Amino acid sequence: MxxxxxxxxxxxxxxxxxxxxxxxxxxxxxxxxxxxxxxxxxxxxxxxxxxxxxxxxxxxxxxxxxxxxxxxxxxxxxxxxxxxxxxxxxxxxxxxxxxxxxxxxxxxxxxxxxxxxxxxxxxxxxxxxxxxxxxxxxxxxxxxxxxxxxxxxxxxxxxxxxxxxxxxxxxxxxxxxxxxxxxxxxxxxxxxxxxxxxxxxxxxxxxxxxxxxxHPDPQWPMDEAFRKILFAVVDAAFAQRRKTLRAALAGWAGSPMEAERRLTAARIDPSARGETLDVAAFVRLALTQ
Known part of the structure; x- marks a missing residue:
C-alpha cells in the first residue's frame, strides 16, 4: 500500500x-x-x-x-x-x-x-x-x-x-x-x-x-453485441447531420419506411435530427425490432 x-x-x-x-x-x-x-x-x-x-x-x-x-x-x-x-x-x-x-x-x-x-x-x-x-x-x-x-x-x-x-x-x-x-x-x-x-x-x-x-446501474444492455448495434445506429444518425432521422437511418433500417416505423416505436419523432437525441433515446432505437 x-x-x-x-x-x-x-x-x-x-x-x-x-x-x-x-x-x-x-x-x-x-x-x-x-x-x-x-x-x-x-x-x-x-x-x-x-x-x-x-x-x-x-x-x-x-x-x-x-x-x-x-x-x-x-x-x-x-x-x-x-x-x-x-x-x-x-x-x-x-x-x-x-x-x-x-x-x-x-x-x-x-x-x-x-x-x-x-x-x-x-x-x-x-x-x-x-x-x-x-x-x-x-x-x-x-x-x-x-x-x-x-x-x-x-x-x-x-x-x-x-x-x-x-x-x-x-x-x-x-x-x-x-x-x-x-x-x-x-x-x-x-x-x-x-x-x-x-x-x-x-x-x-x-x-x-x-x-x-x-454508470453504476445502467438502464440499458452493456454487452459487446449491443454496443456494436448501438454504435452503428449512432454513426448512421450523424453521418448526414442535415437529414431527418427518417432519411439518415434509411440505410441502417433498410428503407425510409422501416426507419420511420422503428423511430415511432422508440417514441422518437421521425422528423427530428440526431443531435437532438440523448443516449437513452438512441438505446431505445437500437432495441427496436
Missing part, C-alpha cells in the same frame, strides 16, 4: 529534456507525442481523477514517466501501456531512479492501446488516467472503456475541441458521435483545461481534461 506521506521525485523541464536526449528521443506527430514537464499539472490530473490507495490505474502513453510518477505517489498500482519500445523499456528505470523501491507497483505493457486486450493487461484496473495520443484519443478511450469494464472512472487529457465534443449535451453544436458513445459508458463532464506551455514540444492546440464516471 503506498505511503500517503511519501513524495516521489517528479520530472521537470530539465529532467524531461535530459531523458529524451539520453534516449535520443525526438517526439513524433505520428505517435502523438507531447511530453508533460510540469509537476503541478500532473498532480492536478491525479487529484481530478479522484484515485487513491486502493486503485489500480491504467495509463496509456506514459512517455517519459511524468504522470506515471505522480500516480505512483498516490495509487496502489499503475499499468502503463506504451507502444514505443524504447520508452517502454526505460520507464521502469526512471521509476527506480525517482521512486526507489516502487518498481514492483508498476507494470509496463508494450502494446498499441487501440488493440490491447484485457488479457494483455493482466490486472483489473479500477481507473483510466492518461494523456492520450491526440490523433487517436477517442478510439482509444472508447476501446478501453469497452474492453475493461472494471474501469469505474476515466480522467483523460485530450485536445480541447475533442474534450468539448465528448462532454457536449444534446442539442449543442459540438454534440455528436463521440458525445453519445461516451455517454453510453457513463456520465461525462469537462474537468478543466491545460495550457500548451506545460508540454515539450509545445503543441499548437490547447488541451482539456474529461472525466467519465461509469
Amino acid at each position: 503506498p505511503d500517503s506521506s511519501r513524495r516521489v521525485a517528479l520530472l521537470g523541464p530539465a529532467e524531461v529534456r535530459s531523458l529524451a536526449a539520453d534516449l535520443d528521443i525526438r517526439p513524433t506527430k505520428t505517435l502523438g507525442q507531447n511530453f508533460v514537464h510540469d509537476a503541478n499539472t500532473v498532480r492536478r490530473i491525479v487529484v481530478s481523477a479522484g484515485v487513491g490507495p486502493d486503485d489500480t490505474v491504467l495509463e496509456v502513453g506514459p512517455g517519459l514517466g511524468s504522470l506515471t510518477l505522480a500516480l505512483l505517489d498516490v495509487v496502489e498500482h499503475v499499468v502503463a501501456v506504451e507502444i514505443d519500445p524504447v520508452l517502454a523499456q526505460r520507464l521502469p528505470v526512471t521509476v527506480a531512479d525517482r521512486a526507489p523501491g516502487e518498481t514492483s507497483r508498476l507494470s509496463v505493457v508494450g502494446a498499441d492501446a487501440l488493440r490491447v486486450r484485457a488479457s494483455d493487461i493482466g490486472a483489473a484496473p479500477t481507473a483510466l488516467v492518461a494523456n492520450l495520443p491526440y490523433n487517436v484519443a477517442v478510439p482509444v478511450l472508447l476501446h478501453l472503456m469497452s474492453e475493461l469494464p472494471s474501469i469505474r472512472t476515466a480522467l483523460v487529457m485530450v485536445q480541447a475541441e475533442v474534450a468539448d465534443r465528448l462532454a457536449a449535451p444534446p442539442g449543442s453544436k459540438t454534440y455528436g458521435v463521440p458525445s453519445v458513445k461516451a455517454a453510453w459508458f457513463g456520465t461525462v463532464r469537462r474537468a478543466g483545461s491545460v495550457g500548451n506551455s506545460v508540454f515539450w514540444p509545445v503543441p499548437k492546440v490547447e488541451s482539456g481534461l474529461v472525466r467519465i464516471d461509469r
Whole structure:
C-alpha cells in the first residue's frame, strides 16, 4: 500500500529534456507525442481523477514517466501501456531512479492501446488516467472503456475541441458521435483545461481534461453485441447531420419506411435530427425490432 506521506521525485523541464536526449528521443506527430514537464499539472490530473490507495490505474502513453510518477505517489498500482519500445523499456528505470523501491507497483505493457486486450493487461484496473495520443484519443478511450469494464472512472487529457465534443449535451453544436458513445459508458463532464506551455514540444492546440464516471446501474444492455448495434445506429444518425432521422437511418433500417416505423416505436419523432437525441433515446432505437 503506498505511503500517503511519501513524495516521489517528479520530472521537470530539465529532467524531461535530459531523458529524451539520453534516449535520443525526438517526439513524433505520428505517435502523438507531447511530453508533460510540469509537476503541478500532473498532480492536478491525479487529484481530478479522484484515485487513491486502493486503485489500480491504467495509463496509456506514459512517455517519459511524468504522470506515471505522480500516480505512483498516490495509487496502489499503475499499468502503463506504451507502444514505443524504447520508452517502454526505460520507464521502469526512471521509476527506480525517482521512486526507489516502487518498481514492483508498476507494470509496463508494450502494446498499441487501440488493440490491447484485457488479457494483455493482466490486472483489473479500477481507473483510466492518461494523456492520450491526440490523433487517436477517442478510439482509444472508447476501446478501453469497452474492453475493461472494471474501469469505474476515466480522467483523460485530450485536445480541447475533442474534450468539448465528448462532454457536449444534446442539442449543442459540438454534440455528436463521440458525445453519445461516451455517454453510453457513463456520465461525462469537462474537468478543466491545460495550457500548451506545460508540454515539450509545445503543441499548437490547447488541451482539456474529461472525466467519465461509469454508470453504476445502467438502464440499458452493456454487452459487446449491443454496443456494436448501438454504435452503428449512432454513426448512421450523424453521418448526414442535415437529414431527418427518417432519411439518415434509411440505410441502417433498410428503407425510409422501416426507419420511420422503428423511430415511432422508440417514441422518437421521425422528423427530428440526431443531435437532438440523448443516449437513452438512441438505446431505445437500437432495441427496436
